[in-house]
Amino acid sequence: SSPEDALSGESLKDFISSLPSREGWPQTLIQYKGYWFKPGMLEGVLRTRRAFLPRADDVVLATQPKCGTTWLKALAFTVATRSRHGLGAADHPLLTRHAQHLVPFIEIPGAGGGHVDTDTLPSPRLLATHMPMSLLRPETRSLGCRVVYLCRDPKDTLVSRLHFENKLVARAGGAGLSMDDAYDMFCEGFSPYGPFWDHCLEYWEESVARPDTVLFLKYEEIKSDPARVVRRLASFLGVPLTEEEERSGVAEEVARMCSFETLTGLEVNQVGGVSHGNRVHVDNSVFYRKGEVGDWANHMSREMGEKLDRIVQEKLQGSGLVF
Numbered sequence: 246s247s248p249e250d251a252l253s254g255e256s257l258k259d260f261i262s263s264l265p266s267r268e269g270w271p272q273t274l275i276q277y278k279g280y281w282f283k284p285g286m287l288e289g290v291l292r293t294r295r296a297f298l299p300r301a302d303d304v305v306l307a308t309q310p311k312c313g314t315t316w317l318k319a320l321a322f323t324v325a326t327r328s329r330h331g332l333g334a335a336d337h338p339l340l341t342r343h344a345q346h347l348v349p350f351i352e353i354p355g356a357g358g359g360h361v362d363t364d365t366l367p368s369p370r371l372l373a374t375h376m377p378m379s380l381l382r383p384e385t386r387s388l389g390c391r392v393v394y395l396c397r398d399p400k401d402t403l404v405s406r407l408h409f410e411n412k413l414v415a416r417a418g419g420a421g422l423s424m425d426d427a428y429d430m431f432c433e434g435f436s437p438y439g440p441f442w443d444h445c446l447e448y449w450e451e452s453v454a455r456p457d458t459v460l461f462l463k464y465e466e467i468k469s470d471p472a473r474v475v476r477r478l479a480s481f482l483g484v485p486l487t488e489e490e491e492r493s494g495v496a497e498e499v500a501r502m503c504s505f506e507t508l509t510g511l512e513v514n515q516v517g518g519v520s521h522g523n524r525v526h527v528d529n530s531v532f533y534r535k536g537e538v539g540d541w542a543n544h545m546s547r548e549m550g551e552k553l554d555r556i557v558q559e560k561l562q563g564s565g566l567v568f
């Protein structure tokens with residue numbers, strides 16, 4: 246741990262304002278232990294390092310924003326709770342609550358649709374985080390908490406990020422960011438929770454070293470065979486599909502319930518929103534845009550795509566992780 250792990254209140258704010266900062270994204274980003282954060286998010290990260298108490302049976306869904314967090318939350322929640330919430334039930338939580346609110350973030354208060362106190366949740370807890378592995382509490386590792394990490398093609402992640410930021414900015418009445426500017430910053434590793442590659446690499450290496458505790462997934466593989474990922478998730482979470490469930494098509498049903506088409510068709514995902522502690526208002530609908538693989542080609546040139554691929558390839562070289 247570090248001395249700043251003990252800080253709270255004004256001294257935490259003072260510490261944050263003493264860190265390197267850089268302009269470019271709609272909010273100034275602050276650099277901490279090699280990663281870039283929006284100030285409110287960094288406060289949450291440091292609060293989590295001080296106060297969050299991992300439990301051995303926690304399951305943590307870890308992502309970088311825009312890699313498919315909402316989708317993973319929907320899938321993992323539906324799989325993990327299927328004995329409690331029958332898949333065909335008219336009152337299934339997925340039908341009336343935003344997937345983002347079904348699984349609370351450990352470092353973002355309010356994003357769970359109300360200030361969920363993770364300490365009071367019954368075990369086993371299903372939790373989410375955007376935090377890099379190296380910033381999670383050390384107990385997450387020493388207790389053997391299970392982590393599901395989801396990443397995505399960096400080009401699509403960047404395009405999704407740009408649209409998300411610009412929707413937030415437009416809602417607040419500000420001017421948007423251009424693709425060219427966002428691209429240059431992303432390529433330098435300067436993006437919220439970035440560098441993109443370091444975040445992926447930390448979880449990747451852990452998943453190679455300890456595959457029982459870290460399941461590494463890619464957005465594109467869920468897209469190409471969601472039912473297969475549902476089965477993998479169920480096994481990893483310790484609730485594998487039974488033969489009866491296989492026969493009755495449970496994997497396919499979970500995939501259908503969590504699909505982009507199903508979720509975007511629900512009223513809860515079209516109206517309403519959440520105000521975060523840092524005064525940012527996020528509409529529920531903003532977490533659903535296109536939900537496709539390869540949309541980058543509609544927003545950047547082939548040369549830009551190739552250059553970003555080369556940068557990421559170089560950073561990941563020798564790790565076995567490829568996009």
Ligand code: A3P
Pocket residue numbers: 308309310311312313314315316401404405406408503504505506508532533534535536537540
């Ligand atoms: P696009 O902007 O490319 O459409 P996050 O949840 O991490 O913020 O990621 C948001 C991205 O995941 C958006 O990508 C969004 O459309 C996509 N997404 C959300 N729900 C999805 C689902 N059920 N299936 C596929 N993609 C989904």
